Amino acid sequence: MLINETPPKRIKKEIMSLLLDYVKQQLVPVTTHPIFRAGDTVTVSYKIKEGEKERIQQYTGVVIQRKNERATATFTVRKMSNGIGVERIFPVASPFIDKIEVTKAGIVRRAKLFYLRERTGKSARIREKLSGNDQKK
DSSP states (O other), X not given: OOSSSOOOHHHHHHHHHHHHHHHHHHHSOSSOOOXXXXXXXXXXXXXXXXXXXXXXXXXXXXXXXXXXXXXXXXEEEEEEEXXXXXXXXXXXXXXXXXEEEEEEOEEOSOSOOGGGGSOOGGGGOOEEOOSSSOOOO
């Protein structure tokens, strides 16, 4: 094979598959979190650096969406703070997330709950999934 010739397609595919495998291994999140979906109420313990000190802040709210997969996955949590809706997007593979606790499992029919943005009070409630076959309205 001469210097100016391009390598055969077979070699290109092998190199590309090796590169893809390497990247996938590097992107695997180290921590494992519980399984949660849109509609679940979660408490996210998030590490915050203030100067030289580091503290853990807890953010409790309803998951309104999950996006992407694996290392690039994110989820959005919405909570009401003094009558104002606050949303925060968390990367699942973030090293700043200490832990995620599922407080309540909700029953919803959609994957994205953007309709909750316009609702307040009782109309913004989500049915809770109870252990067993009976469900709370």
